[in-house]
Amino acid sequence: MFLKALPLLLGMVMSTQGYGYLELPTEKINQFGTKLVYCEYQGVNMLPDSMWRTADCEQCECSSSGLFCEGFGYNAGVFGAPDGCDVVKDGCDIRLVVSTDHTKDCKPFQEGPPPGFFGSLHGPFGHPPGPPPPPQPYGAPSDEFGPPLEHFEPPL
Structure with missing residues (x-):
């Protein structure tokens, strides 16, 4: 199973700070000829449309496409x-x-984050400094969006 998921796992690791993986579903034919599709998770067979969370901070979903698991909370990424x-x-x-x-909680921002903490374009609480600018009136389509359509030549 791991080899089936390896290419996707490698692609996800390079593009995210957290983790996630996908394994293809298991398909078997039972003694009556019925096709059974399920996901195997730590030795337990889960039916498609099953979702669960583990004490290891992992949430998983089994679908007809396969098993997808990713970290949540502490395991969601790098903090x-x-x-x-x-x-x-x-x-x-x-x-x-x-x-x-x-044993002690850290409260680095007793009075809120310092000015500029979230970038130079925002004030201390994430809003631009000063009152908001007044709304701009809409101009004629030729002023706002370029020349009227009758001025364009059709493509050759």
């Missing part, structure tokens, strides 16, 4: 922490803790 804080796993959630004492 960065502000200076003086570490990211730790709390169940499947992430928690910011003080780097020197993992």
Whole structure:
């Protein structure tokens, strides 16, 4: 099964910080000639349209296309922490803790993030500084969108 999923897994690892994988479904014919389709997950056969989450912070879905699993919560990807804080796993959630004492929550922004933290185009809370600009009136189609259609030549 792993070799079937390897090309997709490699493509996903290069394009994301989290992880996900796809395995093709298993197909068997039973003693009555009925075609059975299922996904195998850790030794358990799951029927298509099944969805589940594990204590390992993985969510999976079995469909007629196969088994797709990806990390969620702590296993969703790489998380960065502000200076003086570490990211730790709390169940499947992430928690910011003080780097020197993992028993204490880290609250790096007591008054909100510093100005410019989210980029130079936004104020401290993600909105552009100052009042919003007034709405612009719509011009005639030839002013706003170029010349009228009758000025265009048909393609040859």
